Amino acid sequence: MSFEVLDGGMLALLQDPGRYGYQHIGVTTGGPMDEHAFRWANRLLANPPEAAQIEINIGKLGLLAHEDTCIALTGADLGARINGKAAVPWRTYHIQRGDRIEFGMPVAGLRAYLAVAGGLKPVIKLGSCATVVREGLGGLDGRGQKLAKGDCIGFDRCHKKTMTSLPIGEVPDYNEDLQVGVIPSYQYAHFSPGERMKFFSGSYEVSQRIDRMGYRLTGEPIASELDGIISEGIAYGAIQVPSDGQPIVLMKDRQTIGGYPKIGCLSALDAGQLAQRGPGAKIRFYLADVAEAEAQRAIFNHKLETFKTSLAGP
Template sequence: MSEKLFQVMKPGLLTTFQDLGRTGYQEYGVVVAGAMDGFSLQIANLLVGNQRDEAGLEVTMMGPTLKVLKDAVIAITGGNLSPRVNGQPAPMWKSFAVKEGQLVEFGQPLEGIRSYISVAGGFDLQAVMGSQSTYLKAKIGGQNGRALEKEDILYGAGNVQAVTGRALHYNAIPAYGKELTVRVILGPHQDAFTDQALQTFLSSVYEVTPQSDRMGYRLKGPELAHEDSADIISEAVPLGGIQVPANGQPIILMADRQTTGGYTRIATVISSDISLLAQAAPGSLIRFKEISIDEAQVLAVHTDNFLRVLELLVM
């Protein structure tokens, strides 16, 4: 039976419910969506005893104020947006209890730009095409297909026995800096670029612009020249694909990316680096480093094995 857990006193800049995405429907034009920083969401869920893919709240830049309506166990992970409970600093990367009547709030972003809130037992949400993720443009998933609004009531899935004090070891907590190196696989359209453009791409610094959002990170830096045209026959696009339109400025496709695209892609960000990239604020500086597919696969397996081991330890 669902229970009232939180009342939204302030919604924050952009607070939505996200899980790991609406997969399997891109061929029908349905966007994947899901958490921008899937690693942090999965850790938050494991710390409160949920399945890794349970939906949680994705908090962007300026967080909400939530009034606790029923005692619960929560975890906050991802970017440090100065979480507080009744005015006192709240722990991050650790499960802890909140009591009826308390206020969960956020302050100044200190590191990263996206936090994740999971609650033991999960939130009571309707799934759309197998996912509870919010996709704002289609108005599906989450809280009536939209971001949180003032006076919303958030429901929990029911009574659970949860353990407090579960914490991720400090050595495993990601560091979110203002400068980051993002590893990529070149292609699939590197032949569409000049040799100089490829060298420029791998040797230059690009800045994340304020026009970046859940759909894509627009970058500003040295222009990447095409051999001929920036346009291709529209084809499926992956998470982390780096499109380069005619202006020569890269766009990294993120969680709310379109299902197909008609611009050349110079490279693709490896899956293990997407979560770090998702925490990059406007003004952050990015360098790209080429690695092999074999290296990328080893890193992906390492990340998944880490989460699987953690899952066995806490479930």
């Protein structure tokens, strides 16, 4: 009972919530770049929150089902098709043995998530299957490889479920300019009031230099009073400012320590929204605090917990 990979696409990775408890020995967390989309995919299927999924970066993945199941698609619209018929994200689909699931190129967003009822069945290494290619950890066989033609991804057969979809009002628009809150932290006090004003009043653009490690932005440069710092642990969403003054937002596959000054940090949910923006997207920052981030997370968790299934058509 499995999906056979017909085309590995640009970068398709097995992910679960991440590998925690090992950053002190240099092992990063990995996990889904867009936690909002990842968690909704599992919720639509009533899966455990930690159930493994496929993160499809950019597109072109092709799968063949060898057993009946039910899937959920969330995140980016990558022009998915099931047996040649368009399959929009943010809803579930019944899959029969012999069905083909294929992804095209981005229509909106960069990263789509495919969850299967009951979760996928990869090898677990250090408590997780999260794929971090740079570290050679996670993935189908635990060696950190992206999905490739000929791979078979196991899952358990399931009975048909009621088809569900996310209410339209909860679906993010990845084509919109993004405004995200920055929690002042790290070396915030070592950026002068003038530099902070430039940072919060300006607009930044997502550059071509983006990946699962970090998002380099371009805009009016800002400078810290510090030339450098002793390397320290780095949180997901930290915004470091190297000597050229162009911010870099550190993402799921970030290094575990770094020596650049950091002006603050994004919440996990906001960093996930940034991960859906491609080169040229406009980003603005505003001053936030921990209480706002906690409230944002509490509201999100409440929506997940109280979600009720709704018919989504055949």
